[in-house]
Amino acid sequence: MTDGPHRLELYHFGAVANSLKPLLCLAEKGLEFTSHRLEGAKFEQYSSAFLAINPLGQVPVLRHEGHVIRESTVINEYLDEVFPVPALRPTTAYDRAQMRIWTKFVDEYFCPALTILGAHNARHYARQIPRSELHAVLERIPLKEVRDKWATIAGDSYSDTELEEARRKLGVCAQRLEQALATRTWLLGGRYSLADVSVFSMAITLPNVLPERVNAAATPQLMRWHAAMSERPAVRKTLAEHPRRGAPSAPSAPDA
Amino acid sequence: MTDGPHRLELYHFGAVANSLKPLLCLAEKGLEFTSHRLEGAKFEQYSSAFLAINPLGQVPVLRHEGHVIRESTVINEYLDEVFPVPALRPTTAYDRAQMRIWTKFVDEYFCPALTILGAHNARHYARQIPRSELHAVLERIPLKEVRDKWATIAGDSYSDTELEEARRKLGVCAQRLEQALATRTWLLGGRYSLADVSVFSMAITLPNVLPERVNAAATPQLMRWHAAMSERPAVRKTLAEHPRRGAPSAPSAPDA
Numbered sequence: 001m002t003d004g005p006h007r008l009e010l011y012h013f014g015a016v017a018n019s020l021k022p023l024l025c026l027a028e029k030g031l032e033f034t035s036h037r038l039e040g041a042k043f044e045q046y047s048s049a050f051l052a053i054n055p056l057g058q059v060p061v062l063r064h065e066g067h068v069i070r071e072s073t074v075i076n077e078y079l080d081e082v083f084p085v086p087a088l089r090p091t092t093a094y095d096r097a098q099m100r101i102w103t104k105f106v107d108e109y110f111c112p113a114l115t116i117l118g119a120h121n122a123r124h125y126a127r128q129i130p131r132s133e134l135h136a137v138l139e140r141i142p143l144k145e146v147r148d149k150w151a152t153i154a155g156d157s158y159s160d161t162e163l164e165e166a167r168r169k170l171g172v173c174a175q176r177l178e179q180a181l182a183t184r185t186w187l188l189g190g191r192y193s194l195a196d197v198s199v200f201s202m203a204i205t206l207p208n209v210l211p212e213r214v215n216a217a218a219t220p221q222l223m224r225w226h227a228a229m230s231e232r233p234a235v236r237k238t239l240a241e242h243p244r245r246g247a248p249s250a251p252s253a254p255d256a
Numbered sequence: 257m258t259d260g261p262h263r264l265e266l267y268h269f270g271a272v273a274n275s276l277k278p279l280l281c282l283a284e285k286g287l288e289f290t291s292h293r294l295e296g297a298k299f300e301q302y303s304s305a306f307l308a309i310n311p312l313g314q315v316p317v318l319r320h321e322g323h324v325i326r327e328s329t330v331i332n333e334y335l336d337e338v339f340p341v342p343a344l345r346p347t348t349a350y351d352r353a354q355m356r357i358w359t360k361f362v363d364e365y366f367c368p369a370l371t372i373l374g375a376h377n378a379r380h381y382a383r384q385i386p387r388s389e390l391h392a393v394l395e396r397i398p399l400k401e402v403r404d405k406w407a408t409i410a411g412d413s414y415s416d417t418e419l420e421e422a423r424r425k426l427g428v429c430a431q432r433l434e435q436a437l438a439t440r441t442w443l444l445g446g447r448y449s450l451a452d453v454s455v456f457s458m459a460i461t462l463p464n465v466l467p468e469r470v471n472a473a474a475t476p477q478l479m480r481w482h483a484a485m486s487e488r489p490a491v492r493k494t495l496a497e498h499p500r501r502g503a504p505s506a507p508s509a510p511d512a
Binding site for chain 2: 065067069070071073074075077078081082093094096097100101104107108144168
């Protein structure tokens with residue numbers, strides 16, 4: 001572990017969703033970092049200690065050289081700029097544009113849809129929190145959208161229509177991946193990139209979340225890529241060192 | 257005008273919202289380009305000619321060296337990489353990260369909120385379209401989210417709750433800008449960047465859209481920056497050459 005201001009520190013929820021993105025990027029580059037794992041189920045992201053680091057209460061966050069950087073997609077471009085070997089961004093401006101279209105699609109479409117199902121799955125956990133405690137937690141959440149999400153799942157949760165719409169969107173994601181991977185080893189062609197890192201951070205759970213639409217018969221190319229991703233040493237290392245936990249931490253996914 | 261494959265071509269809706277971003281970037285860099293202005297009110301973005309260029313029917317789109325690049329935020333980073341003088345991205349990795357946090361905020365929060373009010377303002381236009389014609393248009397729209405938006409404003413439009421929520425979010429945007437600009441000339445400090453380009457492309461209409469919360473008394477720093485932006489030669493040139501039109505084109509904003 002490197003000490004001092006040049007040390008890298010990552011605050012994260014473990015190898016899932018937005019937290020998985022920088023964990024994978026750091027592992028692919030072989031970078032050592034101080035790992036600060038937060039427990040979403042204990043609302044540690046809304047502790048005064050963490051809010052002093054990121055006042056928005058969003059995870060993951062990177063600390064480096066006295067700076068605090070939030071937003072997983074932004075963190076990964078930063079890491080690739082500061083630690084360019086091995087490069088995880090393509091060499092041409094056009095390919096980098098295609099990479100950013102994928103990471104944008106993840107942030108604006110794929111992740112929000114997955115978040116609704118993840119939050120819904122955590123509703124039993126949310127409902128067993130005593131009302132007075134829940135109220136105190138909600139008061140500490142800086143972003144209204146996140147407060148609303150917790151209030152929703154602690155109440156009636158999402159409607160069947162909203163859940164079906166989230167599943168429809170994940171089906172769109174699966175089809176886009178299947179189509180892109182029909183002619184490519186990785187999302188941008190022969191070269192692994194931050195597009196794969198970003199999409200896999202969500203798609204890792206897709207075969208379990210949407211088994212009727214994401215499987216060897218329906219999406220063979222997606223499954224082939226999913227297997228190739230899972231076999232990468234950096235992915236195996238990351239999943240082994242920062243394993244996902246059970247349902248209680250699921251609602252943490254939308255926070256970043 | 258430069259001919260041949262090296263020529264730049266931009267498909268856009270004029271100097272507003274997402275279309276304004278690349279128009280401003282091109283103007284700041286003094287780049288000549290072939291302008292293809294589409295009429296959102298005539299649904300030209302869903303013509304077979306345009307869908308052959310961008311199958312998603314989203315505007316703006318850049319053509320350059322045989323490539324088609326969509327997504328206004330991605331287009332601007334591409335332009336700054338390929339035509340680096342004058343640079344519109346900061347020189348340090350940390351500042352570039354801050355720039356991307358702003359452009360992400362615009363795409364994920366500011367623009368969607370503005371889009372709801374823009375679409376609502378276009379409801380009278382949408383409602384005068386004959387039902388059979390509207391049905392034919394809806395069938396040509398590739399993205400379900402955009403189809404739903406048109407169906408919404410041609411019907412009962414957004415609820416008072418939804419409209420108030422959009423205005424609340426725009427108030428959050430105004431406060432973030434006011435706070436950031438209290439200690440800075442431009443959003444990232446002393447240096448003008450794509451963060452200013454992106455935010456101004458939405459904020460240009462903010463004093464009109466939200467006059468009770470965005471004005472010289474309530475948000476003096478925002479208004480000072482808004483005036484400085486409006487006086488930039490590239491901004492004046494762009495607004496003069498690609499003027500906004502009236503209400504009918506307003507619903508075009510969400511398409512990019």
